[in-house]
Amino acid sequence: MRTRDENKEETIRQKAIELFVKHGFDGLSMQKLAKEAGVSPATLYIYYKDRDDMIVQLWVWVMKKMVDTTLEGFDPGMSFEAGLKLQWQNRARFCMEYPMELHFMEQIKYSPYHEACSKKMDAKFINTMGEFVHNAIRRKEVVKVPVEVYWSVAFAPLYQLVKMHMSGRGLRDEKFVLDEKTINQTFKLVLKALKP
Amino acid sequence: MMETMNAVLVFKTNLNPSGVEDIAMLLSKDPRIKKWNVDLEDVDRILRVVSNTLTPMEVQHQINAAGYLCEELPD
The missing domain is CATH 1.10.357.10 (Tetracycline Repressor, domain 2)
Structure with missing residues (x-):
């Protein structure tokens, strides 16, 4: 069973905001973010339903x-x-x-x-x-x-x-x-x- | 949020909008599933299922039986 990890979540947030600010909405796909944050796309989906949900949660x-x-x-x-x-x-x-x-x-x-x-x-x-x-x-x-x-x-x-x-x-x-x-x-x- | 109490299962699929309609009938009537959604914007057409009883294999079988590819994404 997958559980939430606060540190990992923090890294994901920081990277997401950085990508968003640098490259706009189009620069922030779940796949790109996963690569940048060094996690698998599956991990992102544990925290967020999809990209829209992630942006609102951020x-x-x-x-x-x-x-x-x-x-x-x-x-x-x-x-x-x-x-x-x-x-x-x-x-x-x-x-x-x-x-x-x-x-x-x-x-x-x-x-x-x-x-x-x-x-x-x-x-x-x-x-x-x-x-x-x-x-x-x-x-x-x-x-x-x-x-x-x-x-x-x-x-x-x-x-x-x-x-x-x-x-x-x-x-x-x-x-x-x-x-x-x-x-x-x-x-x-x-x-x-x-x-x- | 309550969701943290449940397991989130994440799959790569080949679902399209009409495929989502097909599986909606299956998943929405399954009482073991608390929530589900498909991210069609993602290249991997991610299926996300929140359940504390279902195993990844069980979900995979259901989707495969409906005629779509579905494999669990590793962490």
Whole structure:
């Protein structure tokens, strides 16, 4: 009887994400992955029903990593400034530590897999984030705006800076490194924008 | 997930879409099979069966009897 092996499963996940990021959807066949990961195709089918099932399961796994990192030390009762600052630090850390995984998530977002994946979104995470913002609105620390507006102001500036950092280039193609000073400068502007 | 409690049997076949329909009648009414699927996108047309009682040989015989190739894939 075949059993699951955590280490083997981890190697398979890493290789799958790597192949996917390097060569896209077509680069990730079960046969190619088996060769790359040094396992037999039969082993892959112990973990996954087929390629589509594997892609969704990979997404769930990366999402869990993202959620765990983002919520480290976080409490929805925190003051808005302290809570958002921690969110920025945690989110930036996830992006730097898991660049491949981040790329994978982005590719899924603009693919036909997006729908199947978003159904598996962690409700606890969404609720925690919502609770945090609603607490802050109640305490009059944040303006009440539609969630898309809130997210775009609260997090998109950070993700844009992270993207530039990862490409190593700024807007005029000069070298760009995201340092503490730049983060703090941007963070202050974001706080100001969200004040009631 | 519950599936980890069961054995997953993996076979290489020559099934095509109509072949899947043929074997669907056999496999779906077998109470010993918890779940099954065929990955037609894979070159080996993988048949995957989840069962904690069936042996690979038993599955192989069923598929062969329906007129299709089926051999267990080694780990």
